Amino acid sequence: MSAGWTREEMAARAAQDIPDGSYVNLGIGIPELITQFVPEGREFIYHTENGLLGMGPPPADDERDLDLMNAGKKYVTALPGAAYFHHADSFSMIRGGHIDVCVLGTMQVAANGDIANWSTGAPDAIPAVGGAMDLVQGVKRIFVVTQHTTKTGDPKLVDKCSYPLTGPGVVSRIFTNLAVVDVTPDGFQVVELAPGVTFEEVEQATGAPILPRTE
Amino acid sequence: MSAGWTREEMAARAAQDIPDGSYVNLGIGIPELITQFVPEGREFIYHTENGLLGMGPPPADDERDLDLMNAGKKYVTALPGAAYFHHADSFSMIRGGHIDVCVLGTMQVAANGDIANWSTGAPDAIPAVGGAMDLVQGVKRIFVVTQHTTKTGDPKLVDKCSYPLTGPGVVSRIFTNLAVVDVTPDGFQVVELAPGVTFEEVEQATGAPILPRTE
Amino acid sequence: MINKKCPSAAEAVADVPDGAVVMVGGFGASGSPIELIHALIDQGAKDLTLINNNTGNGEVGLAALIANGQVSKMICSFPRSSQSKVFPALYRAGKIELELVPQGTLAERIRAAGAGIPAFYTPTTVGTVLAEGKETREFDGRTYVMEPWLKADFALIKCEVADPLGNLTFNKTARNFSPIMCMAATTTVVQTRKLVAAGDIDPEHVVTPGIFVNRIVDVPSPVHEDTLIAAGRSYP
Amino acid sequence: MINKKCPSAAEAVADVPDGAVVMVGGFGASGSPIELIHALIDQGAKDLTLINNNTGNGEVGLAALIANGQVSKMICSFPRSSQSKVFPALYRAGKIELELVPQGTLAERIRAAGAGIPAFYTPTTVGTVLAEGKETREFDGRTYVMEPWLKADFALIKCEVADPLGNLTFNKTARNFSPIMCMAATTTVVQTRKLVAAGDIDPEHVVTPGIFVNRIVDVPSPVHEDTLIAAGRSYP
Numbered sequence: 001m002s003a004g005w006t007r008e009e010m011a012a013r014a015a016q017d018i019p020d021g022s023y024v025n026l027g028i029g030i031p032e033l034i035t036q037f038v039p040e041g042r043e044f045i046y047h048t049e050n051g052l053l054g055m056g057p058p059p060a061d062d063e064r065d066l067d068l069m070n071a072g073k074k075y076v077t078a079l080p081g082a083a084y085f086h087h088a089d090s091f092s093m094i095r096g097g098h099i100d101v102c103v104l105g106t107m108q109v110a111a112n113g114d115i116a117n118w119s120t121g122a123p124d125a126i127p128a129v130g131g132a133m134d135l136v137q138g139v140k141r142i143f144v145v146t147q148h149t150t151k152t153g154d155p156k157l158v159d160k161c162s163y164p165l166t167g168p169g170v171v172s173r174i175f176t177n178l179a180v181v182d183v184t185p186d187g188f189q190v191v192e193l194a195p196g197v198t199f200e201e202v203e204q205a206t207g208a209p210i211l212p213r214t215e
Numbered sequence: 216m217s218a219g220w221t222r223e224e225m226a227a228r229a230a231q232d233i234p235d236g237s238y239v240n241l242g243i244g245i246p247e248l249i250t251q252f253v254p255e256g257r258e259f260i261y262h263t264e265n266g267l268l269g270m271g272p273p274p275a276d277d278e279r280d281l282d283l284m285n286a287g288k289k290y291v292t293a294l295p296g297a298a299y300f301h302h303a304d305s306f307s308m309i310r311g312g313h314i315d316v317c318v319l320g321t322m323q324v325a326a327n328g329d330i331a332n333w334s335t336g337a338p339d340a341i342p343a344v345g346g347a348m349d350l351v352q353g354v355k356r357i358f359v360v361t362q363h364t365t366k367t368g369d370p371k372l373v374d375k376c377s378y379p380l381t382g383p384g385v386v387s388r389i390f391t392n393l394a395v396v397d398v399t400p401d402g403f404q405v406v407e408l409a410p411g412v413t414f415e416e417v418e419q420a421t422g423a424p425i426l427p428r429t430e
Numbered sequence: 431m432i433n434k435k436c437p438s439a440a441e442a443v444a445d446v447p448d449g450a451v452v453m454v455g456g457f458g459a460s461g462s463p464i465e466l467i468h469a470l471i472d473q474g475a476k477d478l479t480l481i482n483n484n485t486g487n488g489e490v491g492l493a494a495l496i497a498n499g500q501v502s503k504m505i506c507s508f509p510r511s512s513q514s515k516v517f518p519a520l521y522r523a524g525k526i527e528l529e530l531v532p533q534g535t536l537a538e539r540i541r542a543a544g545a546g547i548p549a550f551y552t553p554t555t556v557g558t559v560l561a562e563g564k565e566t567r568e569f570d571g572r573t574y575v576m577e578p579w580l581k582a583d584f585a586l587i588k589c590e591v592a593d594p595l596g597n598l599t600f601n602k603t604a605r606n607f608s609p610i611m612c613m614a615a616t617t618t619v620v621q622t623r624k625l626v627a628a629g630d631i632d633p634e635h636v637v638t639p640g641i642f643v644n645r646i647v648d649v650p651s652p653v654h655e656d657t658l659i660a661a662g663r664s665y666p
Numbered sequence: 667m668i669n670k671k672c673p674s675a676a677e678a679v680a681d682v683p684d685g686a687v688v689m690v691g692g693f694g695a696s697g698s699p700i701e702l703i704h705a706l707i708d709q710g711a712k713d714l715t716l717i718n719n720n721t722g723n724g725e726v727g728l729a730a731l732i733a734n735g736q737v738s739k740m741i742c743s744f745p746r747s748s749q750s751k752v753f754p755a756l757y758r759a760g761k762i763e764l765e766l767v768p769q770g771t772l773a774e775r776i777r778a779a780g781a782g783i784p785a786f787y788t789p790t791t792v793g794t795v796l797a798e799g800k801e802t803r804e805f806d807g808r809t810y811v812m813e814p815w816l817k818a819d820f821a822l823i824k825c826e827v828a829d830p831l832g833n834l835t836f837n838k839t840a841r842n843f844s845p846i847m848c849m850a851a852t853t854t855v856v857q858t859r860k861l862v863a864a865g866d867i868d869p870e871h872v873v874t875p876g877i878f879v880n881r882i883v884d885v886p887s888p889v890h891e892d893t894l895i896a897a898g899r900s901y902p
Contacts, residue, residue: 067840073694080629081595083636086845088777091770095546134770137789168793282604288458295865296831298872301609303541306534310782349534352553383557548805550786569784
């Protein structure tokens, strides 16, 4: 399927739905691209779990500070007006409902808003959860940015997650390469189709009933 | 009774039992005098509930800082090496068992270590507890410094407190004008008599059985 | 650029509704946001639940707000002091409700609200009348009381330095309850003695990160409760 | 004058017994007290329970301590990373136990230990396998899980500036778990890049007050895990 949004376009589309002045936590992968697509006239303040509010872009290689990283353990910078704090304060921001938007990648997301993005549940896997379970329970709005299907073509938007949950009923909106999809009381519903993509194509790539956009 | 210790001597005697390097919280009244009687070669670090570790003596009148007070709302100073912190951190120090010694005044203290020093329980009294209940539960050792009897001659060391408790079974040692008294599994026991005071005088002024000093 | 500055104390407290739960920073006189409290007196919201360690002194600030009949309930640890007359009189007359909370439990309940912790266990009050009716539980052989979080609709806070993003520092023991109250209120209103540009506060020295602050009012020469009382002042 | 300075890292960790619960500050490489960890490798205490967000990288620091067979149990939120090989191999071989704790719950359990709170409720893990077997409870119609405090016998911490009383500041995101671990351990051992006189740290800027610190080791030029790994180093 050549139609649809690129990774960059998915991030840009997600950025459109983040209000000006939001406190934002970005997961690893496509969500990180959002910083490059902040809409004109808006400003987001980035939080990273390991104790920084006001995170800036990566530094030049020769300006790295080994003690300034993000939760993904990548080197970052601090913008004017930044603040450092310890881990209990950092997760107070998360669990206390102070962060406005969290944008995550995922393995699966279900029609009821369940998300599974931390473990395949394989018996030989080393389980590792990090801050994902805190984020999905604490942040006001959970966005997911993800390819609509896996590399092998399996749907990532499903009726029920087969992988262990990160949190139940927490996702509000999903941005894929094919569409913007809301989690509604009636299940998935298309909000917007990517250019050149039909509702039928989305329906076929989705592992659960999905409603067309309301006219 | 003219024999016995003065207020200053009671404070000085209590100070003798505080180890060098202790973190100390002092209640209002006689306990405050302890700062004047720190034994030669020892150093105590004073904590005050409203967010200061390293509290120093009162300032000269013309050097008062209106934003630098202690929990008794008196103007104080901060010594080199002091630290300011917020109330949740301050009571983490208390409740988390980080303060070594708390010296309190009291209305009553019982033979099992119960202390009552926050309310007479009178129906028209405005109840006010402050940090007393946190201190008695959280600090490692609770000392009491008090006159042995009330102004009207009633015992303050009693079999059972008639006033509402601040905390049950928390007091370890009591310094009065007549004696130093331990709370033991067998009840009150004299550790030391004030100069010119007999055990019988202490016994008579005490509202509970009291054991003489072990030879 | 994000700028949380609000033109005046009056505008900053204009939307406090009747019946609101309002936290007020300060421990006694130290850290009390007098200008914001007086703006709330002018604004006139009624039936307020007030959260502060004390109940104010003299006839200014917190005491004046209570005297003005705007407060129906007080949540505090120490409602009387040598200079507090307003609250005791109303309390004895049955005109104001009191929820007495030990100081450390008050602080921890406020912090819990800010941290998304609905309840926790504490040894404080075990075996006293203040634990009556409360759920207790043993951990490792010791008894603890369960305490719920304590949230507010508004927090009125005084700080020393603020930037437009809401990063704050405080002055000495005027810090007290203020940082945790900033975390626990839906809308946090701060009066600052000094307003600086973003970046002027070292990120290592920020006490309250801006995420916990909604509105900033520039009050470069704040009055101090102690000074007002010494001068025999009353408000309004 | 009170002086918590300890002559060497070796002396500072000399009394860590076999079977001790040891918290180690740092988030990945940032804030990891390499010199103290290596001293603990030299010291040789066994059967340790280690608490850290991760499990170390490469063959230095935390990973080297685990590789040396001194750790029987790991409590962490994220035990694997691109450069962690030691823990995964031992875990798959059944030679090391893992208690997986979400990052925010790990931080809050540590903070609770320092604050004298034996248990608290959190929404994190509700509805997931990590809540299985745990007590849940509803507050205001939402379900929460009860979590216990997490204490340690020792904490090994890296800071930026310390004074002889144990007051500490940290460097940027190297702060992470360190301040709360200082609170939660019976004995807190800190390596500092800079040791200054009492009073040289502004009391407003102290991050960890000295009451939470027991021993300070002067390590003016600490090695950094990332640098050691890039150089292909291993320890011992």
